[in-house]
Amino acid sequence: MVPKVSLETPIEDLVQKFPEAVGFLTRNGIRCIRCGEPLWCTIGELLEEEKILDPQKTIDELNEFLE
Amino acid sequence: MKEILEKLQLKDVNVGACAGPDDWYEDPAGEEIVSYNPTTGEPIARVLQATEKSYEQVLKLAVEGFKTWRMMPAPKRGLIVRDLGEALRVKKEPLGDLVTLEMGKIRAEGHGEVQEMIDICDFAIGLSRQLYGLSMHSERPAHRMYEQWHPLGAIGVITAFNFPVAVWAWNAVIAAACGDTTVWKPSSDTPLTAIAIQHIANEVMADHGLKGIFNTTIGRGAIIGERMINDQRLPLISFTGSTKMGRRVAEAVARRFGKTILELGGNNAIIVAEDSDLDMAVRSILFGAVGTAGQRCTSTRRIITHKSIAPDLSKRIVKAYKQVTIGDPIEEGTLMGPLVTKGAVEDMMAALERAKEQGGEVLFGGSRLPDLGEQFVEPTIVKMPRQTEIVHNETFAPILYLMEYEDIEEAIRLHNEVPQGLSSAVFTTNLLTAEKFLSHEGSDCGIANVNIGTSGAEIGGAFGGEKETGGGRESGSDAWKGYMRRQTNTINWSRELPLAQGIKFGD
Numbered sequence: 307m308v309p310k311v312s313l314e315t316p317i318e319d320l321v322q323k324f325p326e327a328v329g330f331l332t333r334n335g336i337r338c339i340r341c342g343e344p345l346w347c348t349i350g351e352l353l354e355e356e357k358i359l360d361p362q363k364t365i366d367e368l369n370e371f372l373e
Numbered sequence: 374m375k376e377i378l379e380k381l382q383l384k385d386v387n388v389g390a391c392a393g394p395d396d397w398y399e400d401p402a403g404e405e406i407v408s409y410n411p412t413t414g415e416p417i418a419r420v421l422q423a424t425e426k427s428y429e430q431v432l433k434l435a436v437e438g439f440k441t442w443r444m445m446p447a448p449k450r451g452l453i454v455r456d457l458g459e460a461l462r463v464k465k466e467p468l469g470d471l472v473t474l475e476m477g478k479i480r481a482e483g484h485g486e487v488q489e490m491i492d493i494c495d496f497a498i499g500l501s502r503q504l505y506g507l508s509m510h511s512e513r514p515a516h517r518m519y520e521q522w523h524p525l526g527a528i529g530v531i532t533a534f535n536f537p538v539a540v541w542a543w544n545a546v547i548a549a550a551c552g553d554t555t556v557w558k559p560s561s562d563t564p565l566t567a568i569a570i571q572h573i574a575n576e577v578m579a580d581h582g583l584k585g586i587f588n589t590t591i592g593r594g595a596i597i598g599e600r601m602i603n604d605q606r607l608p609l610i611s612f613t614g615s616t617k618m619g620r621r622v623a624e625a626v627a628r629r630f631g632k633t634i635l636e637l638g639g640n641n642a643i644i645v646a647e648d649s650d651l652d653m654a655v656r657s658i659l660f661g662a663v664g665t666a667g668q669r670c671t672s673t674r675r676i677i678t679h680k681s682i683a684p685d686l687s688k689r690i691v692k693a694y695k696q697v698t699i700g701d702p703i704e705e706g707t708l709m710g711p712l713v714t715k716g717a718v719e720d721m722m723a724a725l726e727r728a729k730e731q732g733g734e735v736l737f738g739g740s741r742l743p744d745l746g747e748q749f750v751e752p753t754i755v756k757m758p759r760q761t762e763i764v765h766n767e768t769f770a771p772i773l774y775l776m777e778y779e780d781i782e783e784a785i786r787l788h789n790e791v792p793q794g795l796s797s798a799v800f801t802t803n804l805l806t807a808e809k810f811l812s813h814e815g816s817d818c819g820i821a822n823v824n825i826g827t828s829g830a831e832i833g834g835a836f837g838g839e840k841e842t843g844g845g846r847e848s849g850s851d852a853w854k855g856y857m858r859r860q861t862n863t864i865n866w867s868r869e870l871p872l873a874q875g876i877k878f879g880d
Contacts, residue, residue, distance in 0.1 A: 316593070318593050318594060318595060321716040325714060325715030325718075326719055327719075328715075328716040328717075329720070329722055332720055333723045333726060333727075337617075337720070339714075339720045340615030340617050340618060340638070340769075341535075341614050341615040341637075341670070341767065342533065342534055342535060342562075342712075342769040343533055343534065343560060343562075343594075343618070344716070345617060345618060346594035346595045346598055346599060346618065347595070348595075
């Protein structure tokens with residue numbers, strides 16, 4: 307399986323291409339849409355800000371969810 | 374749809390960088406974005422986004438334009454703003470329809486938003502003759518002291534999807550009256566309304582032989598947005614969006630000692646007292662929570678009700694929600710359209726799951742409406758046992774949380790407990806309750822109302838909020854001061870040189 311998203315994926319791209327990812331992340335306490343607008347950073351930067359201990363694991367789970 | 378686009382000079386592919394009638398900057402390196410109709414999911418038209426190169430071209434003209442614009446007497450600038458208002462009156466119908474088409478708010482609200490632009494133009498005409506400074510009596514003999522207000526320069530305006538045209542007007546029109554030029558980065562979800570406005574502004578500017586006054590750069594936040602907030606040539610950034618993004622904007626602009634006007638998240642509540650007129654309260658709650666599908670900064674998100682009337686009020690709100698017609702927002706009679714993106718729907722559904730996990734009971738709604746389209750949802754009422762974590766967060770969707778209180782002190786405590794501080798309201802017929810809510814021990818918001826809801830502000834007042842809402846003020850009252858710099862002047866018309874505070878130095 308080719309991963310659809312990576313730590314370097316901009317949130318603006320993620321939200322546009324994979325809107326279902328928004329729900330996945332929100333359910334995990336990570337909000338990438340605020341006031342209806344995507345954040346300007348990458349997923350990796352957001353996970354770091356949210357102090358996610360293993361960001362790559364979240365990305366792997368997200369890719370699995372998007373399959 | 375085609376007719377609307379033609380009336381507004383929109384094409385199948387539009388250029389996303391412009392500084393004047395003959396200054397559209399097309400850089401083939403720019404990435405194309407598609408603007409979708411949230412009602413149908415169908416594409417409306419495409420936009421070639423700005424690049425670093427085209428951004429630079431726009432900025433150059435905005436900075437050059439300022440040198441001319443600032444020297445034009447303010448009342449003459451006001452006359453040009455009047456022409457802009459007239460042009461908007463002519464284009465009100467198609468522009469209002471385009472707002473509905475691209476953003477999904479109902480037609481009455483789309484047209485209302487254009488009316489707000491016209492109103493702010495009217496306001497700015499008068500303002501252009503009232504950019505007053507104070508004069509003070511000097512403590513030194515034969516000295517005169519006063520202050521005057523000068524324009525700032527080219528100003529960055531970054532707006533969100535939910536008010537795709539009015540917020541631009543709040544900023545750009547007031548800034549224009551003040552002698553500033555503006556560079557606008559609209560939301561990537563509503564680029565076509567921005568291009569339509571640029572065309573309208575271009576026609577007006579062409580009549581006066583001007584360019585570089587109203588400018589647009591459409592592009593990603595991560596590229597154009599970041600470029601703007603770090604650009605020393607933009608002394609002020611007016612940003613409308615989330616608290617999280619606002620923090621990023623504030624930090625970047627502060628690092629270069631620029632100024633900001635921040636219009637960030639809201640989590641607006643209505644306190645419904647035991648002595649309130651419930652018919653009025655329910656109508657206001659419905660408009661505040663369901664209007665614009667709960668996607669206004671001032672949308673009503675929390676109801677704090679006296680426990681003696683809570684069951685009755687809940688029943689009345691549910692009954693009112695059942696009567697909301699959901700559908701194509703362009704159709705007459707529709708009260709609620711779709712959410713702006715599929716992501717917004719996902720965000721809402723995930724928030725509802727969390728609300729339920731935290732003890733919330735869904736009294737109405739809670740579901741998607743796939744038969745209407747992928748981005749349609751039911752407006753939702755959730756009774757909460759207390760003000761939990763999810764209630765503290767703003768979800769930009771039609772979710773209304775109901776809570777109860779025993780005395781007014783508890784109501785105000787609950788009201789002020791959230792980190793945001795934009796808009797607030799109390800419904801009461803008791804003067805003491807009303808005044809307490811408006812007092813300094815009452816609502817901590819920038820907007821506090823009695824017997825009207827949290828949304829639907831008029832342009833004449835200053836719009837904005839406290840705490841995590843950012844503290845910025847836009848639109849009416851003296852919000853214009855944010856777009857100018859204050860200069861204190863002291864003139865000695867004597868032949869002596871007395872020092873302030875009576876200091877003697879080398880006399």
